[in-house]
Amino acid sequence: MAKGIYLCSLTEKVGKTLLSVGIIQKLHKDGKKVGYFKPIGTPKGPFTSKKDPDIDFLKSCLEITNLPYDILSPVSIPDCYYIDLIDAERKEELLTLIKETYEEWSKDYDYIIIEGAPSLKQYVRVGVDDVSIAQTLGINDLVYIESLSSDKAIDNLFFTNRYFDYRNVKMKGIIFNEIDYEYFARIHELEKNHINRYKIPIIGIIGKNIQLWSPRVSEIKEAIGGSLVNEGTSPQLDNLVETYLIGAMGPQSALKYLRQVKKAAFITGGDRADLAITALNENVSVLILTGYIHPDTSVITVANEKNIPILLSPSDTYSTVKNVENIEPAIQEEEIEMVLNLVEKQINWDILLK
Numbered sequence: 001m002a003k004g005i006y007l008c009s010l011t012e013k014v015g016k017t018l019l020s021v022g023i024i025q026k027l028h029k030d031g032k033k034v035g036y037f038k039p040i041g042t043p044k045g046p047f048t049s050k051k052d053p054d055i056d057f058l059k060s061c062l063e064i065t066n067l068p069y070d071i072l073s074p075v076s077i078p079d080c081y082y083i084d085l086i087d088a089e090r091k092e093e094l095l096t097l098i099k100e101t102y103e104e105w106s107k108d109y110d111y112i113i114i115e116g117a118p119s120l121k122q123y124v125r126v127g128v129d130d131v132s133i134a135q136t137l138g139i140n141d142l143v144y145i146e147s148l149s150s151d152k153a154i155d156n157l158f159f160t161n162r163y164f165d166y167r168n169v170k171m172k173g174i175i176f177n178e179i180d181y182e183y184f185a186r187i188h189e190l191e192k193n194h195i196n197r198y199k200i201p202i203i204g205i206i207g208k209n210i211q212l213w214s215p216r217v218s219e220i221k222e223a224i225g226g227s228l229v230n231e232g233t234s235p236q237l238d239n240l241v242e243t244y245l246i247g248a249m250g251p252q253s254a255l256k257y258l259r260q261v262k263k264a265a266f267i268t269g270g271d272r273a274d275l276a277i278t279a280l281n282e283n284v285s286v287l288i289l290t291g292y293i294h295p296d297t298s299v300i301t302v303a304n305e306k307n308i309p310i311l312l313s314p315s316d317t318y319s320t321v322k323n324v325e326n327i328e329p330a331i332q333e334e335e336i337e338m339v340l341n342l343v344e345k346q347i348n349w350d351i352l353l354k
Contacts, residue, residue, distance in 0.1 A: 002035065002109040004102075005352065006142045008116035008130045010156045013328065014147040015177045017054045018212065020113045022343025023352075024058075025336070027111055029344075035109040039098045039133050040117055041073035052076070054115070067105060074101040077123070091127040095136045098128075102137055111353070114139075120160065131167045141172040143203065143352065149180035154190055161200060173201035173351050178208045204347040212338060214240040215329040217286045217309055220265060224323045226288065226311035230300055233309040239285040241265045244324055246317065247275040258282040267320055270312070273299050280306050288324075290317040 005023070007016045020036060027034040041052030055073055074097050077086055106112050114137075116130040123129045134142055144160055146153045157174055164171050174195075176187055184205060191202055218237040221228065228234060243261050247254055247268030254275055258264070265286045266279035270293025279287055280302045287303060289295055290313045303310050313320040 001103070002106040002112045003353070004037075004106070004112045004114050004137060004139045006114040006116060006130070006134050006137075006139050007145055008120055008134075008142050009118075009145040009147075010120050010160050011147070012118040014145045015213075016115050016145055017057065017328075018339060019145065019175065019177060019206075019343065020115050021058065021336070022339045023113055023347075025340040026344050026347075026349070029340070032110040033108065035106060035112045036072060036115070037102060037106075037112050038073040038115045039075060039102075040094075040123065040128065041076045042079045042118065043076055071101060071105055074098055075128070079118070082123075083125070086123075086126055086128075088126045091132075094128050095132065098133055099136050116142075120163070131164070131169055134169060135167075140168075141170040143172050144174045145177050146174060147176070147178040149183040149208075151186075151190075154194065157195070157200065158198070161198060171200055172354070173203035173348075175203045175347070176205040178213060179205055181207050201348070201351050203351050204343075206342060206346045209338070209342060210242055211240065212335060212342070213329060214242050214263070215324075215327045216240060217265075217311070219327055219329060220286065220288070220324055221311055223327045224288070224311065224313045224315065224320050226313045229289075229295065229310040229312055230303055232304060233307055236285075236307055236309050239263070239309070241285045244321070245279075246321060247272060247279065248317070249275075251275055251278040254278055255282070258284070265324065267313075267317060267324070269293060269317065270295055277302050280308055284308060286311055288313055288320060290315060290320045 007019060009016060024034050024036060036058055038052060038055055041055060043052060051069060052073055055069065075094050117123060120130050146156055161171050187205055195202065216237065217239045220241060221237065240263055242263040244265040244267060245257055247266055251274050255278055258279060259282065262283040263285045265288055266284045267288045267290060268275045269291055270289035273296040276287055276295060276299045286309050288311045292312055292314045295310060300310065
């Protein structure tokens with residue numbers, strides 16, 4: 001039977017899929033047979049394909065397995081309206097399916113990387129949360145992932161550790177992921193004075209890599225359902241976006257913020273030609289105009305001169321910003337080696353594989 005490494009988190013979007021990619025690569029490099037398992041996949045909507053995009057992503061960038069999707073992720077619960085779609089009466093049925101699937105195919109592997117739900121809290125109401133699944137699979141120590149670069153991360157850590165004690169499972173250790181480099185020293189300070197007192201091992205501290213965690217303009221276009229106004233700039237859809245700014249002020253005020261950032265997505269109304277032109281003359285990767293208001297000809301002219309894409313969003317500014325915030329950038333083929341290097345150097349493999 002393979003050894004299961006169960007990745008979980010208290011909050012969403014902490015990089016569990018990215019970590020899975022790096023861990024699988026490292027173990028492959030060491031000659032181990034490694035599988036991947038996501039007990040409950042989360043499709044984007046209740047009436048779309050049942051497939052979880054994270055699993056398709058892993059299969060596209062790694063030779064993890066040729067097994068069918070239903071083996072890699074036997075249960076699908078859409079993230080949208082999931083409380084209405086599942087009830088506690090199905091608990092035993094779902095846990096049995098997950099256990100039987102896992103036990104059947106894990107016999108041929110040394111390790112299985114198990115990616116948990118978006119949050120430890122998810123599905124607690126119906127008894128198919130991460131802790132319940134881990135216990136069903138005979139895994140009593142989970143790897144906790146945290147991505148906040150603030151002392152709130154330590155509150156989350158101690159809350160989760162107490163919760164694990166209550167549920168009679170252990171924390172194998174913590175991986176701080178996507179952490180601002182200036183917060184590293186604070187983690188080491190807290191490790192000495194606080195974390196070690198509770199015997200919680202730090203498995204790794206992985207810094208935020210701008211290239212890996214920055215979406216491309218093409219991903220933003222898809223996420224907001226936008227259209228490209230100036231087709232001649234289509235090659236620039238590969239531009240990285242490191243941050244975004246919302247244009248809801250005068251040009252002079254906007255200029256102050258624009259000059260503090262680079263490779264920004266500047267989001268403003270389509271009727272704000274003054275702001276749009278101000279942004280286009282600075283270091284922006286894309287101009288996003290909301291409300292489906294087509295820009296003035298002068299804006300398009302400047303954008304073409306600067307070779308900057310203009311995206312037209314059908315939504316208002318608030319909805320557009322929320323859609324941009326929810327983007328999880330895909331890893332490109334040329335970045336796979338970067339993920340391996342990042343994870344390989346920063347993980348304590350003795351603790352993780354123990």
